[in-house]
Amino acid sequence: MGKTQKKSAKGRLDKWYKLAKEQGYRSRAAFKLVQLNQKFNFLEKAKVVIDLCAAPGGWLQVASRACKPGSLLVGVDLTPIRPVPNCQTFVEDITSDKCRSQLRGILKTWKADVVLHDGAPNVGAAWLQDAYGQAELVLMSMKLACEFLVPGGTFVTKVFRSRDYNNLLWVFKQLFNRVDATKPPSSRNVSAEIFVVCRGYKAPQKLDPRFTDPRTVFEEVTEPTPNVEAKVFEPEKKKRNREGYADNDYTLHKTVPASDFVKGNDPIQVLGTSAEIVFPEEDEDSQRLKNSEATDEDILIHCSDLQVLGKKDFRELLKWRLKVRNELGLGKRPETEQKTVVEEIPEVDEETKMDQELQHLNETERTKVKRERRRANKRKQREIIRMQMGMEAPMEIGMEQSTMGDDSMFGLSTAEKHGLNKLTDASTPEVPPTEEENEVLEENEEEYDSEDEQERLEAELDSMYSQYTERKAESDVKYKVKRSRGDADDEEWEGIQEQASENEEDEPNEASVEEDEHLLTSLDKKDSGKNGLSKKASLFFDQDIFEGIGNDDDADKEIVAMNSAAKAKRSSAKANENESSDEEEKTRKGDIEVVPPVSAQEKEDDWDSDSGDDGENVDIVTAEAMTLAQEIASRKKSTSELIDDGYNRWTFQPKDGLPDWFVDEENHHNKPNKPITKEAVMALREKMKAINARPIKKILEAQGRKKMRTVRRMQNVAKKAEGITESGEMTEGEKSKEISRLMSRAMKAKPKQKATLVVAKGANRGIQSRPKGVKGKYKMVDSRMKKDLRAQKRLEKKKRK
Numbered sequence: 001m002g003k004t005q006k007k008s009a010k011g012r013l014d015k016w017y018k019l020a021k022e023q024g025y026r027s028r029a030a031f032k033l034v035q036l037n038q039k040f041n042f043l044e045k046a047k048v049v050i051d052l053c054a055a056p057g058g059w060l061q062v063a064s065r066a067c068k069p070g071s072l073l074v075g076v077d078l079t080p081i082r083p084v085p086n087c088q089t090f091v092e093d094i095t096s097d098k099c100r101s102q103l104r105g106i107l108k109t110w111k112a113d114v115v116l117h118d119g120a121p122n123v124g125a126a127w128l129q130d131a132y133g134q135a136e137l138v139l140m141s142m143k144l145a146c147e148f149l150v151p152g153g154t155f156v157t158k159v160f161r162s163r164d165y166n167n168l169l170w171v172f173k174q175l176f177n178r179v180d181a182t183k184p185p186s187s188r189n190v191s192a193e194i195f196v197v198c199r200g201y202k203a204p205q206k207l208d209p210r211f212t213d214p215r216t217v218f219e220e221v222t223e224p225t226p227n228v229e230a231k232v233f234e235p236e237k238k239k240r241n242r243e244g245y246a247d248n249d250y251t252l253h254k255t256v257p258a259s260d261f262v263k264g265n266d267p268i269q270v271l272g273t274s275a276e277i278v279f280p281e282e283d284e285d286s287q288r289l290k291n292s293e294a295t296d297e298d299i300l301i302h303c304s305d306l307q308v309l310g311k312k313d314f315r316e317l318l319k320w321r322l323k324v325r326n327e328l329g330l331g332k333r334p335e336t337e338q339k340t341v342v343e344e345i346p347e348v349d350e351e352t353k354m355d356q357e358l359q360h361l362n363e364t365e366r367t368k369v370k371r372e373r374r375r376a377n378k379r380k381q382r383e384i385i386r387m388q389m390g391m392e393a394p395m396e397i398g399m400e401q402s403t404m405g406d407d408s409m410f411g412l413s414t415a416e417k418h419g420l421n422k423l424t425d426a427s428t429p430e431v432p433p434t435e436e437e438n439e440v441l442e443e444n445e446e447e448y449d450s451e452d453e454q455e456r457l458e459a460e461l462d463s464m465y466s467q468y469t470e471r472k473a474e475s476d477v478k479y480k481v482k483r484s485r486g487d488a489d490d491e492e493w494e495g496i497q498e499q500a501s502e503n504e505e506d507e508p509n510e511a512s513v514e515e516d517e518h519l520l521t522s523l524d525k526k527d528s529g530k531n532g533l534s535k536k537a538s539l540f541f542d543q544d545i546f547e548g549i550g551n552d553d554d555a556d557k558e559i560v561a562m563n564s565a566a567k568a569k570r571s572s573a574k575a576n577e578n579e580s581s582d583e584e585e586k587t588r589k590g591d592i593e594v595v596p597p598v599s600a601q602e603k604e605d606d607w608d609s610d611s612g613d614d615g616e617n618v619d620i621v622t623a624e625a626m627t628l629a630q631e632i633a634s635r636k637k638s639t640s641e642l643i644d645d646g647y648n649r650w651t652f653q654p655k656d657g658l659p660d661w662f663v664d665e666e667n668h669h670n671k672p673n674k675p676i677t678k679e680a681v682m683a684l685r686e687k688m689k690a691i692n693a694r695p696i697k698k699i700l701e702a703q704g705r706k707k708m709r710t711v712r713r714m715q716n717v718a719k720k721a722e723g724i725t726e727s728g729e730m731t732e733g734e735k736s737k738e739i740s741r742l743m744s745r746a747m748k749a750k751p752k753q754k755a756t757l758v759v760a761k762g763a764n765r766g767i768q769s770r771p772k773g774v775k776g777k778y779k780m781v782d783s784r785m786k787k788d789l790r791a792q793k794r795l796e797k798k799k800r801k
């Protein structure tokens, strides 16, 4: 960087040239489109692309690689283009009517998503003339683009920085929503070319002919006095006042040494008239400036092309100049210079008036849009309230599932937009907002600053989420099952003990009562010689923190008393059944029993009593539950271990006040990873196999019906047999014969009525009703079926032989 690039034949063979060779592009220009597309992303979505002035075809190659397969790519140029895969090309002058009709013939009723234009008349010695010719060509290409572009389409063109540059830009802005001028890195600095990407074609019903008439567009605008300050400080606003290259001075690329810019008294003049600030090696001061700490990469980039800088960049350069002036010991800026900077930009010309008018119009438009948005929000809110009151179904207000994606009300993006970013931003470091962001923020603040508004939005968010879950449950059975299972799981996990006592309400399980009692007893005994505690436990309880616990631990005693009372209640129930034990009798007397440490055997008994019949009939359906069940059954885990396991980082996660969608997401993703064993999985599989092996309900019902029919038949036979035995007309032999005949008839299943097969051909082809002449059950078949059957029989016969 810094070195002036020479526009010599050797200079052309730069890295882009080599890269183009390497990647098989026909021209180094291809990289310009690659880089433009990287920045603005217009090719990926395009289905129809027109490349005006396409020879030798580099841009067409890029388009054919970037667009979707099957896209229509058309290239036109004065010179023939060698065939490019997936592209159609023809030779024509883009300014001619023939070109237009040929394009129409290829595109038929289609419209182009992107129109590219990289045309340039052969820039020779007569620069001024050629520059005008190029600007005219651009205008013609724009005219063609307007005819073929879809609304919202993109037009990419190359423009030379000349007198007409600003006029062209002004026209583009009238026809497109966004106009960006840029110089891709692969475009040589010495070249005056600049690329303009115009997005969002407004597609006016009638194109004002003045926009495409070179005489009107390039009409001279008289500039009373050149205003360099305006160029630097208001480059966007004052673009139309730029006079391009000075008369009789057609040097395309003016450079100025950095030392001149820094030492000089009129930096603004320099910035307004030069194309590049260079750091020549022979200039000691410039080199010092280059190596200065204040000179970062951004500054070097700004210096390399002043023509594409904006207001902010110019300010940065001026700030940098001040810094390095101090470093060079040049001190403060001379008075005159300071004056220049603060000086007000003179306004008053007609152009400024037009600008002001335009600004005013824009302002009015913005206010209108804002008002409409606010109204739409209010309407939506009213509709939601109506819906919540059951006055309207969600579909009636157009909240379909499709809107429930990222952009939906509970999508994070929307939530953030509506000021709910607190939820997601907690850990994000604060980044100072840019000017544009500030504007947006201010707008948002204006609209959503009140707390009521936030609450309303949250309520809206919640209600839409519940609708979403309902819809999801309706359409997704799996989700329904999962949710119903999940609801049970969703109850806050309060540890195993609490859950157990919840289940049994005021009947705490015996093991837990004894655990508590045992703990207290152990604590009691701590002072009196730590009986019953292991050495490790004794050491643990020896710590200062436990001092005095054993003496006045009323709370714990209260717990034990409560547990004992519950136990007493249960014991009395048992006593009624004459099954009272000694222990229970003691409890009935109201004693707070001091239980000796539980021995291994007693512990085992605990397990036995735990697995008692009063437990709920729990169905184990997950591998985690099966693992736990096996551990309990095989006594790998004790009660206290289970309780300990119940306390983890998920145990006391507060869920109050959190929105449902957030809690659902948490339940889905943030959950304990409970261990499972291979045995548990196998056991579960076996269980499922056994369940699957059971006959299904319908079969069971059919079997039952059959049984019932047989019983009824037998009852009938019994009645008839009674009649036969009582009859006096028959001999004993005849009677028994008749009865056994009746019996065998009743036992015989009625032969199934066979269906008549009717071939669907001739008059029977495609009929919906009963075929003529067919009685009873029938089945429509095609001739093929019968033939297949015959073939099968033949084969079987053959095998038997």
Ligand SMILES: C[S@@+](CC[C@H](N)C(=O)[O-])C[C@H]1O[C@@H](n2cnc3c(N)ncnc32)[C@H](O)[C@@H]1O
Binding pocket: 026, 027, 029, 030, 052, 053, 054, 055, 056, 057, 058, 059, 060, 076, 077, 078, 079, 092, 093, 094, 095, 118, 119, 120, 121, 122, 137
């Ligand atoms: C810089 S080249 C285009 C390079 C091309 N984009 C690529 O990537 O290979 C400029 C082209 O514009 C063409 N051109 C100039 N005036 C034209 C016109 N009136 N109609 C059609 N093509 C024109 C020239 O023939 C030349 O091939």
